[in-house]
Amino acid sequence: MICRKCGGPVSPDAEGMTKKMINRGETSFFCLPCLAEEFKCPVSLLEEKIEHFRAQGCTLFVRQPAEKGDN
Ligand SMILES: [Zn+2]
Numbered sequence: 001m002i003c004r005k006c007g008g009p010v011s012p013d014a015e016g017m018t019k020k021m022i023n024r025g026e027t028s029f030f031c032l033p034c035l036a037e038e039f040k041c042p043v044s045l046l047e048e049k050i051e052h053f054r055a056q057g058c059t060l061f062v063r064q065p066a067e068k069g070d071n
Pocket residue numbers: 003004005006007008030031032033034035
């Protein structure tokens with residue numbers, strides 16, 4: 001997936017955030033830095049929100065394989 005603004009790579013989390021913050025049916029996505037710019041907030045805040053939504057079990061944010069085993 002490529003960011004529609006800067007053309008950089010979009011992580012699955014950034015994809016989820018685009019859907020969550022813009023439109024669930026969105027088919028073009030922003031990378032995290034561009035999303036942060038769009039919403040005039042720091043990337044760290046988006047990362048916090050991602051963790052928050054993930055903790056709630058939101059299906060838009062699948063757990064990354066690297067994080068397995070920390071439950
Ligand atoms: Zn971007």
